[in-house]
Amino acid sequence: MLQYIIKRLLLLPFLLFIFSVIAFALIQAPPGDFVTSYIAELAAGGSAVEQAQIDALREQYGLDQPMTVQYVKWITRILQGDLGVSLDWKKPNAELIGERLALTLLLGLFTFIFTWAVAIPIGIYSATHQYSALDYFFTIFNYFGIATPTFMTALVVMWLAFKYFGVSVTGLFSPEYIDAPWSWAKFMDLLSHIWFPMVILGLDGTARLARVMRANLLDELKKPYMEMARAKGMSEWRLVMKYPVRLALNPLISTIGWYLPLLFSGSVIVATVLNLPTIGPLLLRALITQDMFLAGIIILIYCGLAIIGTLISDILLAWIDPRIRMEES
Amino acid sequence: MSNPTPLLSVRNLKTYFDLDEGQVKAVDGVSFDVQPGQVVGIVGESGCGKSVTIKSVLRIIQPPGRLVEGEILFNPDNGGGQGPIDLAKFDPNSKQMRAIRGKDIALIPQEPMAAFSPVHTIGNQIMEAILLHQPVTKKEARQITIERLREVGVPSPQDRIDAYSWELSGGLRQRAMIAMALACNPKLLIADEPTTAIDVTTQAQILNLLRNLQQQHNTAIIFITHDLGVIAQIADYVVVMYLGRVMETGPVDDIFHAPQHPYTRALLESIPTIQSAPREPLPTIAGSIPHPFNRPPGCPFFPRCPDFIPDTCNAQTPTLQPINQRQSASCFLYHDEAEEN
Ligand SMILES: Nc1ncnc2c1ncn2[C@@H]1O[C@H](COP(=O)(O)OP(=O)(O)O)[C@@H](O)[C@H]1O
Numbered sequence: 250m251l252q253y254i255i256k257r258l259l260l261l262p263f264l265l266f267i268f269s270v271i272a273f274a275l276i277q278a279p280p281g282d283f284v285t286s287y288i289a290e291l292a293a294g295g296s297a298v299e300q301a302q303i304d305a306l307r308e309q310y311g312l313d314q315p316m317t318v319q320y321v322k323w324i325t326r327i328l329q330g331d332l333g334v335s336l337d338w339k340k341p342n343a344e345l346i347g348e349r350l351a352l353t354l355l356l357g358l359f360t361f362i363f364t365w366a367v368a369i370p371i372g373i374y375s376a377t378h379q380y381s382a383l384d385y386f387f388t389i390f391n392y393f394g395i396a397t398p399t400f401m402t403a404l405v406v407m408w409l410a411f412k413y414f415g416v417s418v419t420g421l422f423s424p425e426y427i428d429a430p431w432s433w434a435k436f437m438d439l440l441s442h443i444w445f446p447m448v449i450l451g452l453d454g455t456a457r458l459a460r461v462m463r464a465n466l467l468d469e470l471k472k473p474y475m476e477m478a479r480a481k482g483m484s485e486w487r488l489v490m491k492y493p494v495r496l497a498l499n500p501l502i503s504t505i506g507w508y509l510p511l512l513f514s515g516s517v518i519v520a521t522v523l524n525l526p527t528i529g530p531l532l533l534r535a536l537i538t539q540d541m542f543l544a545g546i547i548i549l550i551y552c553g554l555a556i557i558g559t560l561i562s563d564i565l566l567a568w569i570d571p572r573i574r575m576e577e578s
Numbered sequence: 579m580s581n582p583t584p585l586l587s588v589r590n591l592k593t594y595f596d597l598d599e600g601q602v603k604a605v606d607g608v609s610f611d612v613q614p615g616q617v618v619g620i621v622g623e624s625g626c627g628k629s630v631t632i633k634s635v636l637r638i639i640q641p642p643g644r645l646v647e648g649e650i651l652f653n654p655d656n657g658g659g660q661g662p663i664d665l666a667k668f669d670p671n672s673k674q675m676r677a678i679r680g681k682d683i684a685l686i687p688q689e690p691m692a693a694f695s696p697v698h699t700i701g702n703q704i705m706e707a708i709l710l711h712q713p714v715t716k717k718e719a720r721q722i723t724i725e726r727l728r729e730v731g732v733p734s735p736q737d738r739i740d741a742y743s744w745e746l747s748g749g750l751r752q753r754a755m756i757a758m759a760l761a762c763n764p765k766l767l768i769a770d771e772p773t774t775a776i777d778v779t780t781q782a783q784i785l786n787l788l789r790n791l792q793q794q795h796n797t798a799i800i801f802i803t804h805d806l807g808v809i810a811q812i813a814d815y816v817v818v819m820y821l822g823r824v825m826e827t828g829p830v831d832d833i834f835h836a837p838q839h840p841y842t843r844a845l846l847e848s849i850p851t852i853q854s855a856p857r858e859p860l861p862t863i864a865g866s867i868p869h870p871f872n873r874p875p876g877c878p879f880f881p882r883c884p885d886f887i888p889d890t891c892n893a894q895t896p897t898l899q900p901i902n903q904r905q906s907a908s909c910f911l912y913h914d915e916a917e918e919n
């Protein structure tokens with residue numbers, strides 16, 4: 250087991266290197282650079298920019314140097330803990346990302362717990378009561394959940410809430426707390442707002458997870474070990490929870506790690522629609538304005554989370570499934 | 579000869595499956611007795627309802643199957659105490675039924691590979707059987723489990739107890755399964771084709787083991803197989819089934835040396851013996867087993883029967899009746915007791 254984890258950990262730096270190269274290549278891919286769009290913006294505002302100033306900017310950010318040099322400069326600074334400055338916001342990237350990152354992860358965690366807490370019981374009920382009225386109800390509900398785009402659900406619910414209750418359900422804070430420093434009251438205000446995006450963001454995942462859980466469990470319920478457990482005199486409920494549910498959960502638990510990057514990116518569209526102060530909209534804007542240092546950092550964090558997520562998945566899978574553990578050692 | 583009270587007496591058991599395509603009468607009026615300490619072999623071609631019969635006895639038939647009628651009289655105290663209880667009257671998941679399942683009546687299932695959960699150790703699963711029915715601590719249950727594994731011939735049981743089923747060979751897995759079934763010293767052990775999935779040598783060892791354990795503990799066994807050779811090795815008494823019904827019953831010697839029912843005779847002719855001429859095709863039973871949705875009226879065997887009596891066998895269904903001192907048969911060659919309607 251330990252050996253297995255160490256093997257995975259040794260792979261980490263290598264993967265991070267590859268992903269950082271890809272991240273860098275991605276942000277370099279669009280034609281032009283930040284300075285180009287900066288000039289365009291200034292020109293649109295009516296002020297002309299002198300060539301000397303342009304060159305100075307380019308040199309300052311190393312934009313006139315070859316790709317490899319730019320990459321090395323970029324990654325060295327990041328490794329030294331210097332996340333750079335956003336050219337667009339004129340603020341340190343660390344500051345821009347910091348709070349949003351915390352809020353994103355918090356919202357992601359809530360969404361994740363909501364999804365599992367709702368989907369797994371539904372999946373178990375549906376499978377053990379196959380073709381019952383409630384099973385049909387959940388099945389239809391799940392189809393809706395999967396078929397409706399999340400931003401659409403968000404828009405409809407927002408509109409309904411506004412039209413019939415006169416409340417606005419956007420954002421994560423009441424207006425008076427948005428720029429307020431952190432306090433207990435602000436935290437409580439956050440909790441009173443977070444449930445709405447949590448439910449909206451979680452619906453799709455809940456529907457999918459419930460469906461997979463139902464299908465997995467239905468497969469397991471047909472296995473001969475069920476008969477054996479019944480023949481031992483176990484109560485139906487206990488044996489269902491001990492054997493088939495456990496086996497049906499195995500493949501799902503191994504996907505938990507994959508949620509990590511998903512939680513982080515959230516749904517950019519939904520976050521924009523709901524005006525959430527999370528990372529998604531920040532990345533979108535950074536990409537549009539070619540704020541490459543900011544975009545690069547965000548993408549890099551995203552990749553880092555994806556790698557950590559995969560690592561968590563691998564470890565979880567080996568931990569819960571002795572067959573995998575055995576194969577690897 | 580006055581029989582003691584049977585340990586198990588199955589009377590006119592019927593278990594049907596209601597499928598979209600129609601009703602499958604998997605077990606349609608089966609009766610047989612098991613005496614304490616007796617080994618009863620149930621034999622019949624695959625699909626004749628052997629497994630459904632014993633699952634009905636254990637009350638673990640799942641929908642769309644249901645026990646339609648019949649009595650399952652179980653008498654664990656051997657006449658003393660409360661007398662026989664009718665398992666057919668219990669709710670399948672009731673406390674009383676669960677207290678009997680696994681404790682007084684235990685099962686060795688058809689597929690030992692799949693009957694263990696792959697993510698729980700065999701020790702965990704055997705201990706569970708003990709903890710469900712006996713007031714012992716986990717530590718004691720573990721000790722009993724190791725003892726049981728040793729008893730069924732699992733080498734170094736103190737290590738193997740923590741193995742997963744897929745780490746064991748077929749033979750060891752089957753032994754572990756037997757250890758689990760014997761965990762609570764059942765009065766009746768039901769073995770559903772326990773040797774089909776393993777090689778011949780191991781098969782002989784397992785049969786020996788079961789025989790020895792049966793003699794030591796005086797456990798009654800219902801041994802299910804489609805293999806008459808295995809029946810000859812292990813059974814005292816034989817129940818021959820065909821299409822959900824009992825064709826003939828009798829002590830093992832009579833069944834092999836003086837088979838009465840035409841189906842039993844056909845079955846015996848189709849197995850190779852030391853006298854069979856080499857490279858001669860063995861006689862097979864003419865015709866094929868009818869489709870379960872499409873059962874013939876009357877005796878289920880008449881379309882393939884060499885002794886078919888026109889207008890009788892295809893019109894009425896014979897019941898199981900004693901035809902001599904030891905054997906019973908459902909056949910109009912010997913009696914004319916037919917089922918009503
Ligand atoms: N779960 C089920 N659903 C529908 N039919 C079944 C089911 N289990 C058994 N049967 C039917 O019952 C009959 C007897 O099956 P079984 O008792 O398993 O035979 P065997 O004698 O080989 O053990 C078969 O014809 C089969 O089609």
Ligand SMILES: [Mg+2]
Nearest residue numbers: 628629688770
């Ligand atoms: Mg069978």
